[in-house]
Amino acid sequence: MTHHEYDVVIVGAGGAGMRAALESSQRARTAVLTKLYPTRSHTGAAQGGMAAALANVEDDNAEWHVFDTVKGGDYLVDQDAAEILCHEAIDAVLDLEKMGLPFNRTPDGKVDQRRFGGHTRNHGEAAVRRACYSADRTGHMILQTLYQQCIKQEVEFFNEYYVLDLILDQDPQAAAPGEEVAVAGVVALELSTGQIHTFRAKSVIFATGGAGKVFKTTSNAHTLTGDGMGIALNAGLPLEDMEFFQFHPTGLAGLGILLSEAARGEGGILRNSEGERFMERYAPTIKDLAPRDMVARAMANEVREGRGAGPHKDYVLLDLTHLEPAHIDEKLPDITEFARTYLGVEPYTEPVPVYPTAHYAMGGIPTTVRGEVLRNNTDIVKGLYAAGECACVSVHGANRLGTNSLLDINVFGRRAGIAAAEHAATVDEAAVLPDDAAARVEGIVTRLLATVSGSGTERVADVRKALQETMDRNVQVFRDATSLEEAQRVVAELKERYKDVAIHDRGRRFNTDLLEAIELGFLLEISEVVVAGALARQESRGGHYREDFPTRDDEKFMHHTMAYATEDGVRLDTKPVVVTKYQPMERKY
Amino acid sequence: MWMWVVHRVTGVAIFFFLLVHVLDTSLVRVSPEAYNEVIGSYKTPLYGLVEAGLVAAILLHGFNGLRIIAVDRSTWALRHQRQLVWAVWIAFAVLMVPFLWRHLGHVFGGA
């Protein structure tokens, strides 16, 4: 075992982690721990754009952006956070540009912008061009640019270090309200050697990204297993609004690989088997550019009502054939390439089969607008921060608008980085890391390695597959009490089976078998929370649609869900939503 | 990649041949007898074949050298480098066939 001491430790080197690192490494001794090489992070898969009311191509302002974000999030958004997000958006984009990000340009040399779902002019009048973009690889450019800046600043990376535990100075659930709980450090497994490392730090930032792998059909990477969320939960911290998961309308049918909303922003049209532009029925004003939850439901509904295309009538079509090939090549080169490579479909001439795919976790580790992690509705954990998809500030509420996440990781990644470094400067000594800090991780590793000799009976892949299929079947675009109870039962059963999983690789070095087993543990816990939250929320709001409760119920459910892991399962609590300017209204587009 | 190997191998082959070639030609300074004796051995069929190989190497290396230069200079050539590889082989064949026909005629024809 090796021990390290830093002022700030950042877990995750995606957009949020590296944006934080750029700030904190200027101010404090910072280490970035990441289970992947930084450039492999899933931020690099983001395609369409990053929202900011730059008004480079048409009239726009940050206030409209706030409104769209709140409305898009079905009023579950904390409006103070949304205001920060949208007002700081402009600098966030300009900062990236100054770091060298190669945005697409307008003829007069400014950052170009395009339309995206749910982003409107003057409170919903018409779609507005707000997404700053770089072809359909905006996330790739952000990730590369941030990594390049990290190289310039000589940020210290620990690549392929899996953080598996968070150490606090006391149990946050046992601590009385108002009592101080502080972070002490994290425990990580180094992939190349199998060695366990402890990191003691004054500040720790979690930026571990999403948890899309709880579903089978997802746009998310194999490595997005919700580790950060799971670790927080295990450490006695709550997760907020986990029942809200975004299903992106246009995943490649059967595969889940994403085709950016930019395809529709650039003029693509969704059609059913009859060739009908069905979104005209669901969102007469902005049609195909309605927010994702609505479009995904509309698509699923078309399929349910028998208007799906294909041999099994189980997908709809994204039609780009009326666009100029040159325009497609310039604005959407990658996603059209995906259609060619993976489905053998030529988007110039044929419509592309698409179906909703699990995409984004609106919920996560609850934080303040400075990125401080909450341990209940009001108290923060000293020195602990979270940012990016693993966090929930709540700027996305019940449904995230496209392009608001790349914005989120930059705005709140930056804020968390600054706050963490400033906090580290105010404390002399980090909290004590107990001698047995690594005991839990060692226990898990030793137990799993022991299964190699044949003590376990279950295969990791089987349990994971069963979990993902259950989640896809029961907790997807449409949910109801029956499906959710079924999911709850299956997840509980799988948690039992998980206790018997066995691995094959007995080595210490690059034991990815072992890590997949650990990741599965996180997936199971997160699924449990998602299902519990979804069952309790007897209304439909944003990405969460209950067929047995098809309308929004502001009387009973205008609040965030706070979920805690306890001895006897998930305990749910609520947290009020911060409303400043915009009172909930019906959501029509 | 394979043209790179060909270029390298032929380059080295020519280089070593050249060393030997200059040395043997130097024998003209020693005496006509010595020179003619060595050159005489070049006139055996075996050496005739080696000689043919050398010419082949030079032509291949030379034409491929032109291809490399073209590729470095023009985007068109760069994008059509595969076709240019064919062009090298064709040019090579066009020159080699008549040469071989004549050369091997001399070598084996005993003239």
Added chain:
Amino acid sequence: MMTAQPSVRPPRTPSGRTRRNAEKWSWVFMRITGPVLLILIVTHLFINLMTGDGISQIDFAFVAGKWASPLWQVWDLLMLVLALLHGGNGMRLLINDYAHHPWLRKVLHSALGIAVIGIIVLGALVIFSFDPCPVDADPSLLPSFCEDVR
């Protein structure tokens, strides 16, 4: 234990920048000499192997006959020098690619240098100090014009 590598672990030996553009000029040189050599050598080969009786005509007399003309003297000298420099530089590149030990590299480089210079000097001497009609030689081996000289 493997630690993270924040700073650049030098994967290569810097050249020391004593000859800043050396590799660039070497590259340009190869591209200039190549085509020139192509013309020189193809003509050379054509004359020696294709015209007249081909390879069987080559003997002392043939060579002497050619070198009597200053054109062929210069031609062959140019060919000799360029080919050796081009080939020698090519060999140097190869050594750089394959010889990884500094000492081995040094040895090979020196050997190459000596060979190239030696051969150029030797060749040049031969071409210019060449006497087409050595006095003590068997006249039947000499080019026909030697009879006039005698």
Added chain:
Amino acid sequence: MTATAESPAVGEVKAMQVTLRILRTNPEGTDDHAPGESYWQEFQVEAHATDRVLDALHKIKWEQDGSLAFRRSCAHGVCGSDAMRINARNRLACKTLLKDLNPAKPIIVEPIKGLPVEKDLIVDMEPFFASYREIMPFLVTTGNAPTRERLQSPEDRQRFDDTTKCILCAACTTSCPVFWTDGQYFGPQAIVGAHRFIFDSRDEGQWDRLEILNDKAGVWKCRTAFNCTEACPRGIEVTKAISEVKKVLTTGEI
């Protein structure tokens, strides 16, 4: 309940048997093999023609031999984790469909060449990233930054578009025969990385970068073998980028 279909396939494809021949290395040894020894192992899996090689590898790992080690993340060719040598060509396992490989014959899978093998298909990427770091892969500017964005015309933006696509997968560098023989060579990726900034009209560090590439281990090592261009999963014209850098160095004009 929900409208999720069981994997809505586009056109039905029949399952078939494919054989994968994988070059394996275990740093800690196995019952039959010494630590660090490389050996071939064959696996048979049931797969569809439209499956990726990555799917087949996963099937092996998940159903037959959990100790098989390889890197992967995004599974659709954008993160650069899974470059490997498949049937003697460098490719991304997640972007290579079985149907494009003649699955009737065994599919040969090896780690990329020229970097130290750590385990099975995992190689040490550190030397590769070190080369990238050395060419100053970040925008260099002097003077005060403008309050808004730096302007750049679409034409100027277009000049370096191709090389911004790089995902640092190393398929190019580890397919280059010059890199195989001399690991000192920066390799095509580093040149691509430098090209991205050299031709960016906003950058002012071009000449420092060019100076680095004008070195013995720099661009002049490239012998236009084109393996890099053929290997690049992002379709970057790597050799063209290298050529453009050479041109700038010889003409002195950007």
